[in-house]
Amino acid sequence: MSKAKLTTVEGRPVLRIERRLAHPPKKVWRAVTEPEHLSRWYPFTVTELDLRLGGKIRFDDGQGSTLEAVVTELEPQRRFAFSTNAPAGTSRESDDLVRFELQPLDAGCLLVFTHVFDDRYGAASYASGWQVCLDALEAVVDDRPVEAGYPVAEMHDAYVERFGLDSGTVSETADGWLVRFERQLTRPVETVWAVLGGQTPPRGPQVGGPVPQAFTSDEVASGTVTSVKAPALLEYEWQSRGRAAGRVRWELSSGTGHGARLVLTQTGPNELAAERSRALKVWKARIAALAEQLRGLPR
Structure with missing residues (x-):
């Protein structure tokens, strides 16, 4: 074949x-x-x-x-x-x-x-x-x-x-830069949201509250949740030297119909341009780990 x-x-x-x-x-x-x-x-x-x-x-x-x-x-x-x-x-x-x-x-x-x-x-x-x-x-x-x-x-x-669809892209913005990943996943939106901790009791993540760990990476310091719309969106501040440096945003949609489509972005200022390479590496690995976790779930 x-x-x-x-x-x-x-x-x-x-x-x-x-x-x-x-x-x-x-x-x-x-x-x-x-x-x-x-x-x-x-x-x-x-x-x-x-x-x-x-x-x-x-x-x-x-x-x-x-x-x-x-x-x-x-x-x-x-x-x-x-x-x-x-x-x-x-x-x-x-x-x-x-x-x-x-x-x-x-x-x-x-x-x-x-x-x-x-x-x-x-x-x-x-x-x-x-x-x-x-x-x-x-x-x-x-x-x-x-x-x-x-x-x-x-x-x-x-x-x-x-096909190289697990790689991210970098683009310039008016305020700095944006790293972007888009990936088709193999389980529905609601399942992915739950795996990421979006249903953490009692109410799930809230604006101003802590970010569920699965939405983060040890190499990108997270602040607080800035926007959430279950089960489709979670955004939070990431920090550099103890100060807010930009936003990390997870978005889920229906994709091709075979599972959720994930779009993950991280923004940052020009003075932290060196962080772009780190973001590309960190989020590629995090999304790969998520995909592996989803593969292990019963259909």
């Missing part, structure tokens, strides 16, 4: 997965274009598929919503691609593009799958999810029962590291 590769084309992330299948293109083509077969392994149920250029595709996500797509490439038994519309009210900037290419190979074929999207920090989630889906596709063409699967946390986090 080949691993997913992540590249960038025209500024957009692109996942590419190759899979050798022991069946000719004709049989695999049915699995990727006929609704009754596609629905057995694709993330959503296909309720309509007009197999022509410009044809409409409709998916049912099983949660009361319908997703729409348009066929953008079609060459029977060779290429099939469609763009999925960005749902109203989401942060997606443009349509995703899903593409299947079948190349004859000995008695079987090579499936080249690509997914073009915008959310780079969701790449590990997509990669691990598509691996599970393509395992199910292989079962369909093998005429085997399709077992219900879900991306395992270990696979997800391995892709986070493989």
